[in-house]
Amino acid sequence: MPIKKFTVFIVFAVLFWSCQQKPSEVIVPQIIPNLQNQSIMEGNFVLRDGMGIQNDSDFSISADFLKNFIQDGSHITLKENDDIVFVKDTSISNVEGYVLEISTSQIRIKANSDQGAFYAVQTLRQLLPVGFENGSFYKNEVAIPCLKIEDEPRFQYRGMHLDVARHMFSVEFIKKYIDALAMLKMNTFHWHLTDDQGWRLEIKKYPKLQELASYRDQTLVGHFSDQPTTYDGKRYGGFYTQEDIKEVVAYAQKQHITVIPEIEMPGHAQAAISAYPELGCRGDSIKVAQTWGVFEDIFCAGKESTFTFLESVLDEVIDLFPSEYVHIGGDEAPKTHWKTCDACQNRIKDLGLKDEHELQNYFITRIEKYLNSKGRQIIGWDEILEGGLAPNATVMSWRGTNGAVEAAKAGHNVIMTPTSHCYFDYYQSTNEGEPLAIGGYLPLEKVYGFNPIPEELNQDESQYVLGVQGNLWTEYIPTERQVEYMVFPRILAMSEVAWTNPEYKNYEDFVSRVETFNMRLDALAKNYANHLYEVEGALITEKEQSFYALKTLTKDKVIRYTTNGSEPNEQSVIYEDPIPFNENMTLKAAVFKNGKQLGTTFTEHFNYHKAVGKKITISPDPSKVYAGSGAQGLINGISGSDTRYGDKEWLGFWGDDVGITIDLGEEMEINAIKTRFHNGQGQWIYAPKYIEFQFDHDSQIIEVPDSNDILVLVEFDKKVRTRYIKLIVPNYGIIPEEYQGSGNKAWTFIDEIIVN
Known part of the structure; x- marks a missing residue:
């Protein structure tokens, strides 16, 4: 039977139920991540009590996993025979690829490695009822559809990150986190173990790291931007013993997960320096950081004792982690103390370096040489490009894709993890009831739409993109349940970005599979965020008339709405056609099925003003990853979120002066114009210092007050007659040395331009 795309589900059900033999249950395949190729055959294999699995020692991990999954999850007891067979197939070129063949008489798993076979088992797992996940499947037989799957990953690196320095989580939870990665065919766990707010790894040679550096006196309450700053007054901390680490690494190996440790250097070192002050430039006694952000106390690059310490730490790290890679951070390292440190300045002079950036390159390169001598490679955040890239380093590109492009063009391997698509600590919904997050907005659809190959790379350069990773920083995530809430379901989208070729990806189909997959998450007791039943809206303009269109992606449901708040x-009106927008209104809508509301209520406040629906142009275009609703979104009558600067209403520009022109269509009297800027300086976002308003016969410059507030309102209050309104918005410039992101261009984020 010819290969078919995986999206045709209804046909599967018809084929399965049309078979003469009707077993107890038939499962419709809805696999995540999606498969590369699949052939559907008539009939089904009935897995019964007393059947067995046959394998040789090459497939011990995958076969043991399958045996345990079946026997622990059901009343089916397995014996040793050939109903399910693992077959070594050296013709499968991809070490992680597999072929899964299910006939009426046998299941055959063919792979060239145990790793490939393990991923076949994860696919087979999703063909079994969700009751297998928690041992609640009470029958002693189950039907599995007959099919042939030929599958392999798109990328060799498929990772998830977890920060345990800001908030720490139990060993048992770390294992559950690894379980989730394995189920979704991810193969790398990036464990962020050290930072300013805590050192979480036992180092026997330096006991003060666990005695002092692993605990902070108290923790910030609320958001980093909140004023006044308050703290909880509670000592917080802990660390993983070396036995804990060995236990986690061994557990991960049983699921073909590589654990990559991250030991931050030269920056994010305040916790370590608090325990051993001589590691800093000033030798001051400091505390483990109690708030979030970037700190000036970093490892001294001029003292030999610093490298003695780090090499000794890395020796113990290497003994604990067998991974090829060690992540050494390299990000957000202010050079303030290096500039005034005699030892650092002498190092610069002795080595003939140009500046402190080249000193950082020396630091990273020296650490790389040490790790290379031990048979290991380094990964660093894209700041390791500054001052020159260490010879063999792999770059993890987080500040957009520019770092990846630069590294790949220079022949270095890169891993894609830009904030715009991969930071799961960002808000995932516009609902006001979402738990406190760092800011930003990263919905499921945006994660799913990520293409890890930057368009600036040609085919030869693209080979250096090893893969993709989702990141979870935990400043605002104190509990394990909240970790799950922020990760699921976005990890599902990331797994498909990493595994599935673009031609087999379709978001509408993916949403359907997520709706089914959520039942598996329920069985696993995961605290996932369910935003599938939310309403989405967009303003459309036709013949100078504005309308608001609503949609929901899940099928067989209706949207009901009101416009009076x-x-x-x-009993509310069923949405059928776009809703006219010609006056102020508050729209509320929700998804219903069989008279019952599903999900939360969608609310949008509309402010009808003179520019709504008019023509607007912007130069330059906003960043592709923060393009909001495009230029028209600045005059659509809808203001952006107060906290989620990446939502559909905010437009972001990186380092550019911006010109915005609104054509009102005819000359008219204007009484006031106002707009606002996001000022999230912890995310490198700065309000401009002034704005110039230009009209047909007049112009005026409005100075923007210097403010630490996260939102900055700018108002022009003067009567003018004009057809054209132009706003000149200069970029803030380079972020000052003492602030997060120092030395980089600032972002500008602008919201609705209201014309009255």
């Missing part, structure tokens, strides 16, 4: 219910 009242809550929608089963």
